[in-house]
Amino acid sequence: MRSFKLFDRLLGRSAAPAPFVAGEALGAMQAAMEAGRSCILPKGAVIVPEPKHPEAERIAASIRDFPEDWGWTMKGYKMIHTPSGFVLWVANQDYGLAEVYSNGGKGDFSKPEQEIIWPAVEGWLARHKVGFTGRLPKARITGRSGTFWCFAKEYPWAGVGDSPEEAYRAWRHAISAQARNDMKPGEYLQVRGATL
Template structure:
């Protein structure tokens, strides 16, 4: 655009319809911060969005909200892990606060304003992943060798040991279910083993 046409446009001498943004490119190339500029009548000036004060907290909260399937438990009930990157987030206690967990198990705490940004997303993630108690025992596996039978399940750290499959299951059931313990005879001993080291 020739400078005379721009000057005519700025002074209102031209009757051409104004197209927002069409003539501003000539001005924007010479604009500098802190200087005063005349903008054509009818131009819409939009302020740039403010820079976030806590960009890391915003990114973490957005990731938890928008891609919840990318997050899982590293240690159930203690810290979440962002599976693609390995980033770990301590979430065990809201009063204690949120922290980034390092590979050596050290932690860097987030500030209170950062926690205020991240906690709602974490609380929503935790709320959607709660599994209520159904009252049914999980599916157990029973194995045996030389007259000794073992009963265990992947979700529980205990194995019941007995001389028959029914006895091994009964002992395992007593170990993991409070409701099943009402059937224990007084003075009866249970043979349990830990299946996790």
């Protein structure tokens, strides 16, 4: 021991502790524990229990962290992890979650596994709602020489009519199946499609 460290120790002066490097310290502790030796954890260390259901944790983490990797194979029933081809049955919470096998069979997850996976699935479903909300997008109406056009950027259809109301009505019937319920029998509306 060097003399100035000895004096510091004898006089009760504390030297600055060495900086804690997480990777090095944890690697050394893990090696010691695997060898069967005891080790002292640094002050403030948090011990995280090993997951009891690692497969469920991985599925939930994938759905939460990489939602763009998931899509529908059957809307409202089956989700697919596109990179791996893993299919998950998510029809409703009462039935439960299940893995869909390539032969069409299903392997149900246990209740504790479902409790881990289902919140991530609900979050994904909330972002990827199925169906029409019933609300039409905002449309633009332009007119020239007595002919009016109605269109919206989201749809490749334009309604044409002699008045703004006729143009909007034609456009609305072109993009919404619900709006077609109020069409009169034998009524024809003029609609144009965009060329791509």
